[in-house]
Amino acid sequence: xxxxxxxxxxxxxxxxxxxxxxxRFGERSLAVVLIIPTLLIVFGLTIYPILYAFWISLxxxxxxxxxxxxxxxxxxxxxxxxxSAYFWDSSWRTLYFTVVSLVxxxxxxxxxxxxxxxxxxxxxxxxxxxxxxxxxxxxxxxxLWEWIYNTDYGALNGLLLQLGVISEPQLWLGDPMRAxxxxxxxxxxxxxxxxxxxxxxxxQTIPGHLYEAAAIDGASVWGRLVHVTxxxxxxxxxxxxxxxxxxxxxxxxxxxxxxxxxxxxxTRVIAFYAYETTFLNLNFGYGTALxxxxxxxxxAIALGYVRVLRTEEVD
Amino acid sequence: xxxxxxxxxTRRSLLRAALVGLGAVSLPVLQACGQASPPSPSAATPxxxxxxxxxxxxxxATSGAATTPAAATPAAGAKPAGRGGAKITLIGSSDSRPWxxxxxxxxxxxxxxxxxxxxxxxxxxxNKIVTAIAGGSSVDVVTVDTIWGAEFADAGFLTPIDQRLxxxxxxxxxxxxxxxxxxxxxxxxxxxxxxFKFYYYNTEILxxxxxxxxxxxxxxxxxxxxxxxxxxxxxYGQSWGWTQAEGLICDWQQLMLxxxxxxxxxxxxxxxxxxxxxxxxxxxxxxxxxxxxxxASSTLTDRTTMNVFARGDTAFMTNWGFAWSAVNDxxxxxxxxxxxxxxxPGTKVxxxxxxxxxxxxxxxxxxxxxxxxxxWTVVGLITSITKPENDLPKLKMxxxxxxxxxxxxxxxxxxxxxQFAEMIKQAPYMRHxxxxxxxxxxxxxxxxxxxxxxxxxxxPQKALDDAVAAVKAKxxxxxx
Numbered sequence: 001x002x003x004x005x006x007x008x009x010x011x012x013x014x015x016x017x018x019x020x021x022x023x024r025f026g027e028r029s030l031a032v033v034l035i036i037p038t039l040l041i042v043f044g045l046t047i048y049p050i051l052y053a054f055w056i057s058l059x060x061x062x063x064x065x066x067x068x069x070x071x072x073x074x075x076x077x078x079x080x081x082x083x084s085a086y087f088w089d090s091s092w093r094t095l096y097f098t099v100v101s102l103v104x105x106x107x108x109x110x111x112x113x114x115x116x117x118x119x120x121x122x123x124x125x126x127x128x129x130x131x132x133x134x135x136x137x138x139x140x141x142x143x144l145w146e147w148i149y150n151t152d153y154g155a156l157n158g159l160l161l162q163l164g165v166i167s168e169p170q171l172w173l174g175d176p177m178r179a180x181x182x183x184x185x186x187x188x189x190x191x192x193x194x195x196x197x198x199x200x201x202x203x204q205t206i207p208g209h210l211y212e213a214a215a216i217d218g219a220s221v222w223g224r225l226v227h228v229t230x231x232x233x234x235x236x237x238x239x240x241x242x243x244x245x246x247x248x249x250x251x252x253x254x255x256x257x258x259x260x261x262x263x264x265x266x267t268r269v270i271a272f273y274a275y276e277t278t279f280l281n282l283n284f285g286y287g288t289a290l291x292x293x294x295x296x297x298x299x300a301i302a303l304g305y306v307r308v309l310r311t312e313e314v315d
Numbered sequence: 316x317x318x319x320x321x322x323x324x325t326r327r328s329l330l331r332a333a334l335v336g337l338g339a340v341s342l343p344v345l346q347a348c349g350q351a352s353p354p355s356p357s358a359a360t361p362x363x364x365x366x367x368x369x370x371x372x373x374x375x376a377t378s379g380a381a382t383t384p385a386a387a388t389p390a391a392g393a394k395p396a397g398r399g400g401a402k403i404t405l406i407g408s409s410d411s412r413p414w415x416x417x418x419x420x421x422x423x424x425x426x427x428x429x430x431x432x433x434x435x436x437x438x439x440x441x442n443k444i445v446t447a448i449a450g451g452s453s454v455d456v457v458t459v460d461t462i463w464g465a466e467f468a469d470a471g472f473l474t475p476i477d478q479r480l481x482x483x484x485x486x487x488x489x490x491x492x493x494x495x496x497x498x499x500x501x502x503x504x505x506x507x508x509x510x511f512k513f514y515y516y517n518t519e520i521l522x523x524x525x526x527x528x529x530x531x532x533x534x535x536x537x538x539x540x541x542x543x544x545x546x547x548x549x550x551y552g553q554s555w556g557w558t559q560a561e562g563l564i565c566d567w568q569q570l571m572l573x574x575x576x577x578x579x580x581x582x583x584x585x586x587x588x589x590x591x592x593x594x595x596x597x598x599x600x601x602x603x604x605x606x607x608x609x610x611a612s613s614t615l616t617d618r619t620t621m622n623v624f625a626r627g628d629t630a631f632m633t634n635w636g637f638a639w640s641a642v643n644d645x646x647x648x649x650x651x652x653x654x655x656x657x658x659x660p661g662t663k664v665x666x667x668x669x670x671x672x673x674x675x676x677x678x679x680x681x682x683x684x685x686x687x688x689x690x691w692t693v694v695g696l697i698t699s700i701t702k703p704e705n706d707l708p709k710l711k712m713x714x715x716x717x718x719x720x721x722x723x724x725x726x727x728x729x730x731x732x733x734q735f736a737e738m739i740k741q742a743p744y745m746r747h748x749x750x751x752x753x754x755x756x757x758x759x760x761x762x763x764x765x766x767x768x769x770x771x772x773x774x775p776q777k778a779l780d781d782a783v784a785a786v787k788a789k790x791x792x793x794x795x
Contacts, residue, residue: 063471176767176770280759
């Protein structure tokens with residue numbers, strides 16, 4: 001049986017003696033044949049649609065305004081997006097959502113992971129329980145929180161009223177800014193297990209003797225956290241940040257279920273705006289241009305992380 | 316050593332994986348768009364011979380049979396002799412699936428053809444239709460909500476059916492039944508149900524409060540509500556479904572028209588920031604604030620607002636016909652058997668008797684359909700337009716109120732649905748929402764500004780001024 005590495009080696013060899021041996025050439029074509037299905041899939045499912053979408057974004061493809069005329073309009077769609085107040089509103093909202101999500105969730109996730117890393121009775125059960133929210137589909141989570149936030153019969157108002165924290169039922173999803181924060185809380189509940197599991201995995205790789213040494217040197221609990229634990233968690237933190245930034249930047253499903261972008265457009269994040277433009281208003285040209293701008297935005301963030309990671313490595 | 320756990324290469328490859336992931340996941344909208352291409356004008360009447368030749372071989376028996384009556388007998392092939400119904404593909408909401416299956420059998424028995432169903436939750440239906448038709452899938456019949464008619468017509472998703480609607484059919488329908496799909500001088504779809512909003516009231520609460528009849532005007536509604544709240548019979552007078560969603564527009568139109576406002580004036584200019592319209596929004600906002608209306612209304616939909624009424628926390632509710640069975644279901648309602656119906660209130664200030672917003676759905680035929688005659692047969696059966704006997708089973712199976720005027724007065728129907736006698740009284744006061752191809756955009760703008768008034772971010776006049784300005788920038792009111 002030929003291992004993938006053999007194929008690579010064979011290809012290398014074939015390259016150095018190009019065309020000299022029929023057998024070698026055969027191996028090379030075999031390599032090509034083996035790659036073709038994957039290439040086709042990647043091309044068909046990713047590259048072609050992206051190129052085609054880019055093509056659409058350069059045209060006026062607005063089914064409602066003119067369905068048969070799709071003139072080439074260059075970068076006009078992009079210019080319209082960048083000039084749109086809706087775009088900037090939803091961008092700032094998305095940025096707020098992303099930054100606050102990351103900060104809150106990282107702190108909470110780390111705190112829970114630190115607790116679960118300690119020895120205590122029932123630790124296994126608690127570790128399993130913490131995973132439950134992660135196992136729920138986002139749609140179910142959205143419906144769940146919709147009921148929790150329900151003004152008249154919701155659990156949140158019920159709890160806070162009984163505790164005497166509030167004197168009358170609150171409209172949790174009635175005010176734009178508050179609704180955005182409530183969506184953030186619902187999302188946090190759902191994704192926290194991801195942070196916990198990732199941090200926990202990293203925590204378990206920290207050798208115990210480092211803590212012992214630090215303790216002998218007189219480091220306090222806080223000192224051990226800052227000087228031993230956190231430096232070891234840094235690579236994992238970066239991975240979490242990369243993945244979660246990309247996720248929160250494109251947050252859509254929980255908003256679709258919980259608020260539909262309301263009230264007063266308060267939870268209309270950038271992905272929801274793109275969905276509205278494309279699928280509800282049928283302006284595909286504008287919608288694809290918008291999606292490309294979102295794509296470039298996420299790419300820029302990803303590249304930023306690559307930079308940070310590089311300096312990490314140099315250090 | 317911990318360094319091994321996250322060696323640079325691992326980190327890099329993880330990041331690379333993340334970046335590849337970015338390519339794949341950050342552009343779901345793009346990929347979906349990638350499938351979309353504007354339907355070519357030649358789709359309806361194929362100009363290119365290649366288009367015809369590629370389409371023909373697979374459909375020669377069916378499409379030939381369907382479009383040319385002469386071919387019906389010889390081309391039938393595997394199908395029962397003498398018949399030759401085509402395979403018709405339909406996109407509709409999954410709520411109605413049992414009804415589609417019932418009609419599928421009728422269609423098969425009548426023609427030998429088959430009905431293939433593509434159903435999904437109502438909320439996904441619009442997108443499903445858009446992506447299917449724009450992507451070139453062969454679909455014959457699609458469901459068309461009242462607010463999608465103009466949009467689908469302009470987008471080229473529907474083919475006019477004026478020729479197929481006889482005068483007898485049109486005359487047998489309830490008032491305004493065809494309005495939502497009449498656009499640019501053509502009829503694009505026909506109604507499957509006849510929905511509008513009615514006024515529900517809790518007889519027990521009214522009786523306890525010594526109120527003899529439900530309020531006839533919105534001014535009275537406030538007075539009556541305050542009495543009932545003071546007597547601790549209800550939490551609020553009425554709860555509404557005013558969250559930022561389509562349901563808000565229905566209620567807003569109902570109240571705006573009741574207060575003498577209108578979407579546009581006689582000169583064809585948007586005018587819903589003037590006169591009665593502003594009074595209506597003032598009325599809505601101030602009564603939410605004073606808790607005559609459930610303050611949570613701004614977070615409820617027309618469905619979730621039913622919970623408040625069904626628990627007996629309010630005395631009144633404006634809602635669609637489907638609420639009737641829901642609030643009378645002892646399993647999910649505390650007020651079952653205590654609910655009555657009447658027409659929506661009007662106002663003293665504008666001397667309006669009543670107003671109501673129309674809804675419901677319809678069915679139309681796509682231009683790409685290769686068997687339009689068979690597609691019409693299916694549409695006729697589903698909507699019961701061509702088969703009035705279908706009105707009753709449709710009502711029983713999916714609760715769709717009949718589209719034929721006579722059925723509303725039919726003793727057989729009234730025996731099963733006695734509330735119809737009250738419901739039909741609302742019909743003369745019913746009006747549909749604006750028939751605009753960019754309705755979704757229009758509706759969203761108005762929804763957002765109205766909710767900004769509810770949350771206190773803007774004063775009612777300012778919110779409506781902003782809504783009118785934004786709508787004006789997008790286009791004009793429908794003409795004619």
